[in-house]
Structure formats: structure tokens, C-alpha cells
Amino acid sequence: MIGIVNYGAGNIFSLTSALDRLKLNYGMINTESDFDQYSHIIIPGVGHAGAAMEKLQQSGLADVIPLITKPVLGICVGMQLLTAHSQEGDAVLTNIIPVRTLLFDKKLGIKIPHMGWNNIEIKDNPLFAGIEDKTQFYFVHSYFIEYNPIFGIATADYGLKYAAAIQRDNFFGVQFHPEKSGQAGERLLLNFSNLKS
Template identity: 75%
Template sequence: MIGIVNYGAGNIFSLTSALDRLDLPYGMINEEADLDKYTHIIIPGVGHAGTAMKKLDQTGLVAPIKALKKPVLGICVGMQLLTQHSEEGDADMMSIVPVKTRLFNKDQGIKIPHMGWNNITHKNNPLFEGVKNLTQFYFVHSYFIEYNPTFDIATAEYGMPFSAAVQKDNFYGVQFHPEKSGAAGERLLKNFSNLKH
């Protein structure tokens, strides 16, 4: 059973629609006690990382999330919340994965935000089981997670290589939106729901 961290930072309709299509049961996490009800936790997020972190802080869920031993998946801004620091709002994040979230560099002749389909190169990781290498996923973001080979489990290229997905212990993050990425994204959500830790 999947618990979605409901902290007011994201349109969770497309995520819940994808889980409905997959017949994966889910519920909302509004307070610490709710974390115990679920085997897998998703932290969604769209918009501004600094603001999202403030909202998450206000729920009192940061310390309980950091202490979790069950699989956790951060999506888009939810992934950025797992990092140490974001240049967006110059804000400290949860510091679960020791990497930084940085702004794309316009000088490289790229449009910001990075928006649309982009293929990814992934490592052999249970999250990507059954997903072909160079499969396309749907991205919408102006900030990216710097590439670090220790935690990177999938890489995308936009002016430069960046982390499309990371893992540290039971914490996973994806920069793209699996819930908007068709069959490959649904496969990834299904894989996440099957993870054991």
C-alpha cells in the first residue's frame, strides 16, 4: 500500500490517476502517525523547491521521513527535497542524498525549463526492471540534481549530463514524471510498489 505525502506542494491528481490505472492502493499521509499505515511512501512535488521544503517542514514530517526504513520515492521536486541544498530559494533540503540541486545554465543555449520527453540511460536497478535503456520519460524542470556516480541510477542529458534518478539505501528519486510517462512510467511505479527493503 502506497502512502502519498500530502504537504500541499504538488498536483497529485496525475499521480493518483496512474496508481488507479495500475490498481495500486494508496492513501494520503498528513501527519506522522499516517506513515505507519503504508509499506511504500511517495513524495510528489511540483513548483518551487524552497517553498516545498518550507511546507514539508511545517507538517513535522521531515525527521520521521528521514528515519524511514521502507522504500521512499521522491518525484520531481520530491526528488530535490532528498538532496542537501537547492539553488532554488537557496534552501537547505532534507540532506538524505548528499548532492546539490542546481539551476540549468542558459549560456549553454538550452531553453529553461527543460520540458518534454528525454531518453535516459539507467543502471541495472530494480526500479528500472523491464524498462529498456534509452527509454523516454517526461520531464518539466528548471533545476537539476548534479551527477554523482555513487547515487546516480539513471542519467539524462540536457546541455550536460544530470541525474534522472538516484538511490541511497531505501530512498529513491526520479526527476521525470513517471505518472506522465506512459507505459514506461507505469512500469517504474509498479516496480517501486514491488521493492522490498
């Protein structure tokens, strides 16, 4: 059963709708003790990484998340929260995965935010089982996570190569929105639900 970390970081309706379509059971995590009820944890997020981190700290969940040994998936800002630092609000984050979240540079001649479908290059990883390399996923973001080959499990290109997905141990993150990415996104969520602790 999937627990969704509920810390007021944006609309989670599209995520719960996707889980409903997949017939995956889920519930909301509001307090530290709620983590015990779930086998898999999703950290959603829309908006500002610094503000999201503040909300996590206020809820008392920020100190608990790095200690989780179950599979964890951060989506969009939820992925950025797994990194060490974000230029957005000059925010110190959980540092579960020691990479940085950076602002796209307009000098690259790109529109910011990056919004729309983008194909990704995939490494062999159980999160992407059954998903072909160069599959398109849906992105909406102004900040990106620098690519580090140790932690990067997928890359995207938007003016520069950056991490579309990351992993360290039981922690996974995706910059795109699987819940808005059609069949491939639903396959990824199903793959996540099948990961073993």
C-alpha cells in the same frame, strides 16, 4: 499500500490516476502517525523546492522522512527534497542523498524550463526492471540534480549530463514524472510498489 506525502506541494491528480490505472492501493499521509499505515512512500512535488521544504517542515514531516526504513520514491521536486541543498531559494533540504540541486545555465543554449520527453541512460537497478536503456520519460523542471556515480542510477542529457534518478539505501528519486510517461512510467511505479523493505 502506497502512502503519498500530502504537504500541499502541487497537483497529485496525475499520480493518483496512474496508481488507479495500475490498481495500486494508496492513501494520503498528513501526519507522522500516518506513515505506519503504508508499506511504500511517495513524495510528490511540483514547483519550488525551497517552498516545498518549508511546507514539509510546517507539517512536521521533514524530521520524520529521513528516518523511514520503507521504500521511498521522490518525484521531481520530491526527488530534489532528498538532496542536501537547492539553489532554488538557497534552501537547505533533507540531505538524505548528499548531492546538490542546481539551476540550468542559459549559457548552455537550452530552453528553461526543460519540458518534454527525454531519453535516459539506465544503470541496472530494480526500479528500472523491464525498462530498456534509452527509454524516454517526461520531464518538466528548471533545476537539476548533479550527477554523482555513487548515487546516480540513471542520467539524462540536456546541455549537460545530470541525474535523472538517484538512490541511497531505501530512498529513490526520479526527476521525470513517471505518472506522465506512459507505459514505461507505469512500469517504474509498479516496480517501486514491488520493492521490499
